[in-house]
Amino acid sequence: MNRSFAGVAQPAVAVRKVFLSKAGRRAAVHVAEEWFAARGWTPLAFQYEVWSAYLDGESGLIHSATGTGKTLAAWWGPLLEYIEQSRPARSEGPASVAGAKRKPIRRNAALPLRVLWITPLRALAADTLESLAVPLHDLDIPFTLESRTGDTKPGQRARQGKHLPTALVTTPESVTLLLTRDDAREIFSDLRAIIVDEWHELMGTKRGVQVELALARFRTLAPQARTWGLSATIGNLQDATDALLGCRSERTEEPAPERRIVQGEETKQVIVDSLIPPIVERFPWAGHLGTQMIPQVIQAIEEGQTSIVFTNTRSQTEIWYQAILAARPEWAGSIALHHSSLDRKTRDWVENNMRAGTLRCVVATSSLDLGVDFSPVDRVLQIGSPKGVARLLQRAGRSGHRPGVSSRVTCVPTNALELVEVAAVRDGFESGAIEGRLQVERPLDVLAQHLVTVALGGGFVPDALLREVRTTRAYHDLTDDEWQWVLHFVGTGGDSLQAYPEYARLELDNGRYVLTNRELARRHRMSIGTIVSDAHIVVQYQRGSVLGSVEESFVARMKPGDRFFFAGTPLEFIRVRDMRVWVRRAPNTRGAIPRWMGSRMPLSGELAHLLRNRLGEAADGIYRGPELEALKELLTIQKKWSAIPHADELLIERVKTRDGFHLFFYPLEGRLVHEGLAALFAYRMSRLAPISFVMSSNDWGFELLSPTEAPLERALGLWANESETSVALSDTVVVLSDAEDLLLLSPDNLADDIPASLNAAEMARRQFREIARVAGLVFPGFPRAGKTARQLQASSGLFFDVFQRYDPGNLLLAQAHREVLERQLERSRLGQTLIRLSQSKVVITEPKRFTPLSFPLLIDRTRNKVSSEKLSDRIKRMQLALEKAAG
DNA sequence: GACCTGCTGCGGAATG
Numbered sequence A: 001m002n003r004s005f006a007g008v009a010q011p012a013v014a015v016r017k018v019f020l021s022k023a024g025r026r027a028a029v030h031v032a033e034e035w036f037a038a039r040g041w042t043p044l045a046f047q048y049e050v051w052s053a054y055l056d057g058e059s060g061l062i063h064s065a066t067g068t069g070k071t072l073a074a075w076w077g078p079l080l081e082y083i084e085q086s087r088p089a090r091s092e093g094p095a096s097v098a099g100a101k102r103k104p105i106r107r108n109a110a111l112p113l114r115v116l117w118i119t120p121l122r123a124l125a126a127d128t129l130e131s132l133a134v135p136l137h138d139l140d141i142p143f144t145l146e147s148r149t150g151d152t153k154p155g156q157r158a159r160q161g162k163h164l165p166t167a168l169v170t171t172p173e174s175v176t177l178l179l180t181r182d183d184a185r186e187i188f189s190d191l192r193a194i195i196v197d198e199w200h201e202l203m204g205t206k207r208g209v210q211v212e213l214a215l216a217r218f219r220t221l222a223p224q225a226r227t228w229g230l231s232a233t234i235g236n237l238q239d240a241t242d243a244l245l246g247c248r249s250e251r252t253e254e255p256a257p258e259r260r261i262v263q264g265e266e267t268k269q270v271i272v273d274s275l276i277p278p279i280v281e282r283f284p285w286a287g288h289l290g291t292q293m294i295p296q297v298i299q300a301i302e303e304g305q306t307s308i309v310f311t312n313t314r315s316q317t318e319i320w321y322q323a324i325l326a327a328r329p330e331w332a333g334s335i336a337l338h339h340s341s342l343d344r345k346t347r348d349w350v351e352n353n354m355r356a357g358t359l360r361c362v363v364a365t366s367s368l369d370l371g372v373d374f375s376p377v378d379r380v381l382q383i384g385s386p387k388g389v390a391r392l393l394q395r396a397g398r399s400g401h402r403p404g405v406s407s408r409v410t411c412v413p414t415n416a417l418e419l420v421e422v423a424a425v426r427d428g429f430e431s432g433a434i435e436g437r438l439q440v441e442r443p444l445d446v447l448a449q450h451l452v453t454v455a456l457g458g459g460f461v462p463d464a465l466l467r468e469v470r471t472t473r474a475y476h477d478l479t480d481d482e483w484q485w486v487l488h489f490v491g492t493g494g495d496s497l498q499a500y501p502e503y504a505r506l507e508l509d510n511g512r513y514v515l516t517n518r519e520l521a522r523r524h525r526m527s528i529g530t531i532v533s534d535a536h537i538v539v540q541y542q543r544g545s546v547l548g549s550v551e552e553s554f555v556a557r558m559k560p561g562d563r564f565f566f567a568g569t570p571l572e573f574i575r576v577r578d579m580r581v582w583v584r585r586a587p588n589t590r591g592a593i594p595r596w597m598g599s600r601m602p603l604s605g606e607l608a609h610l611l612r613n614r615l616g617e618a619a620d621g622i623y624r625g626p627e628l629e630a631l632k633e634l635l636t637i638q639k640k641w642s643a644i645p646h647a648d649e650l651l652i653e654r655v656k657t658r659d660g661f662h663l664f665f666y667p668l669e670g671r672l673v674h675e676g677l678a679a680l681f682a683y684r685m686s687r688l689a690p691i692s693f694v695m696s697s698n699d700w701g702f703e704l705l706s707p708t709e710a711p712l713e714r715a716l717g718l719w720a721n722e723s724e725t726s727v728a729l730s731d732t733v734v735v736l737s738d739a740e741d742l743l744l745l746s747p748d749n750l751a752d753d754i755p756a757s758l759n760a761a762e763m764a765r766r767q768f769r770e771i772a773r774v775a776g777l778v779f780p781g782f783p784r785a786g787k788t789a790r791q792l793q794a795s796s797g798l799f800f801d802v803f804q805r806y807d808p809g810n811l812l813l814a815q816a817h818r819e820v821l822e823r824q825l826e827r828s829r830l831g832q833t834l835i836r837l838s839q840s841k842v843v844i845t846e847p848k849r850f851t852p853l854s855f856p857l858l859i860d861r862t863r864n865k866v867s868s869e870k871l872s873d874r875i876k877r878m879q880l881a882l883e884k885a886a887g
Numbered sequence B: 001g002a003c004c005t006g007c008t009g010c011g012g013a014a015t016g
Helices: A012-020 A024-038 A047-053 A070-084 A122-139 A155-164 A172-179 A208-222 A236-247 A291-303 A314-327 A346-356 A387-395 A419-430 A444-456 A464-468 A479-492 A518-526 A552-556 A604-621 A627-642 A673-688 A722-726 A750-757 A760-774 A788-807 A810-823 A827-838 A857-866 A869-887
Strands: A059-063 A115-118 A145-148 A167-170 A195-198 A224-232 A259-263 A272-273 A304-311 A337-338 A363-364 A377-383 A407-412 A505-509 A512-515 A537-541 A546-550 A564-567 A570-579 A580-583 A649-657 A660-666 A692-697 A702-706 A733-736 A841-845
Touching: A012 A024, A012 A788, A024 A070, A024 A122, A047 A070, A047 A224, A047 A259, A059 A070, A059 A236, A059 A444, A070 A122, A070 A195, A070 A224, A070 A518, A070 A760, A115 A172, A122 A145, A145 A155, A167 A172, A172 A444, A195 A208, A208 A224, A208 A236, A208 A444, A208 A464, A224 A236, A224 A444, A236 A259, A272 A387, A272 A419, A291 A304, A291 A314, A314 A363, A314 A564, A346 A464, A346 A537, A346 A546, A387 A407, A387 A419, A387 A604, A407 A419, A419 A604, A444 A464, A444 A479, A444 A512, A444 A518, A444 A537, A444 A760, A464 A479, A479 A810, A546 A552, A546 A564, A564 A869, A580 A869, A604 A627, A649 A702, A673 A692, A673 A702, A673 A750, A673 A827, A692 A857, A702 A857, A733 A869, A750 A827, A760 A788, A760 A810, A788 A810, A810 A827
Parallel strands: A059 A224, A059 A259, A115 A167, A115 A195, A145 A167, A195 A224, A272 A407, A304 A363, A304 A377, A337 A363, A377 A407, A537 A580, A649 A841
Antiparallel strands: A505 A512, A537 A546, A564 A570, A570 A580, A649 A660, A660 A702, A692 A702, A733 A841
């Protein structure tokens, strides 16, 4: 992973020389170097580079996939600046840390807010506070340092209302809240540095856009302030920098600000390995639970001191926790689980014990991807598909936090084909093929919220604010019409809500838009942010303590006495009352495990690409690495019965059974794209002949099942008329290339075909919940007042209907449709995929039985169908049949 | 009605 960026290749000595060539810096940097030396460190080249750029007034982005030292690089910028300015300029000699003759500063000479440190997690704020405090304390620098998040105690909050510290560590939401203060202009006017930690985590989300808008505000309020982002390495660093520092708009003449992209030190080696099932032939072809691998996982946990076992879903976390405990009952108390639906107190307990090293193993979802460093962790396991290169890299990085120790992640497959994904993701690590983050384009709901924020924070003149907003990456293309519409919408409620005063949120005062209504101001402050929570219901012991939350649908079918597992505990359902599920502990028996309907994570574009390459190699008989070697036999069956697709091929398998006519397509492009393609192909074929399909899809492909034969050849443009379709294909492989009229695979007409092929209106209506909430149309209610997510859904649905009927030009409706296409169908990726497929060779095979590739799709569909037969029996029967066929 | 894929993140007032 040796990508070359300026500064990285240079030795620290050379960079230091450049750094010191500027007068007056020598003394300050000596202080830093001595402080580092006291810890046995030497500043790294990239750190000198950041300090130098910072002191020159530049802003920038520091990135590294696994390295450390970014925090110190960013923090010492403002510290050096302070030291430089507070000591006599003539002092050129080496300074001693303890007795530095700094210009005396009165201890209580309260410095104004100079440094704003933004982090995406409350837990990270607390952690950061600790590490930033160290040099202040050692060097007796009179900065006050505090954090401000939702966790801040009322007393401290009140003090901060009167006077902010010199350096403030906070979250995006709390920053926005500060911007609603009527003295916002003054409190930020002395800002020198804004540091945005974990920027890769924020960018590409509405939360990131919220930060972009706040940063644009600071560029106006404190033009002297420099902004530095700390980020993991991602595929689109330029976008990341534009989003962080703003970019030049086509619509204004503002020059693009100075910026610097600095690569941090890659101090860690990352190792990806996998647990290969002992008897691969007996390993399931389908499914995602993977509990057959328990013995090997237990062994891996025993090898390490402390392990994190990552799973892809919350219910899988519960299942694996139970399974591990069943295999090692003596581990009770030293293993734990962690996911977002568990009560905060439980999670805090787990995190503290991880840090203390008293836990042997924690089973977790992405809730532990980020956050405090658990240095005792020396082993990370990933159950199931890694889904993406960056995602696995992130998880690997949770281990090996000691210097000189490499990070290692062990992938545990839950079905045979996942081994290919592991091999592919390793290719990604080695070639540095790390995913980019897709940008959010002009979300008008976030902009609407921002206008109210600025109206409260001193008010705004429309033209000036428009110029400022257009310096952001997210809104640099904002049209005048869109701006006017949002202004009108926020100011008056728009065309359909004018009669309701609570939606007229701006008043004009001497050419400035302000908000003086106290009630509206309060409601706004209480609903700041872009995170909209899922519908859930709290689970609580009768005695009082809260366990966490589950979805209402899970509880809906429970009756008193029913048992279920949650938070790793067997529970008995008592009743639902006061929007709570009341439970008591049950004896350890079998029981249901809740499922949460989250969003679906598809295979990333990069990983999909690498996967296609690996399969292409296998098609040529090349089986590289332990994973592919283990799969050789299975893939040989696939090849014998059907074909393994090369990277430039689209494989279609056609199978006829008593269920009907099955078509299996393998674009290898991830679940969401496949869902879109399934609907699109079904629609396009049904236009040729009346036919209906049952669909199922996974990350590798999708199935279309129909009672009559689908007009596949005609849809592919192979035959001009119906009579020729009778050409028998039998068992042969047909390879076609350069077909002229690929109706089925055409990237054209997507704008019409996609909405026509699925219920886009209903999807948009559901998506509107988030938009209505962010734009401030629906009020989430007072804390603990018990307004449910379902009520929010209902009221946002009403708004959706009203707008559709009386205000069809409402741009938030258009946004809902856009978001559905982008988030739920990955529309841009779908378009790219069609372009790729239409240039691919199409390979149609007619296997006599279900192949290793089609089998998982079949299971997927069967699972969704109710059957009197138990699914496991049914799968067993199918497997027997397959084995017989294979033998 | 039994089956298991479907993530994460924050914030908040007035009145007694």
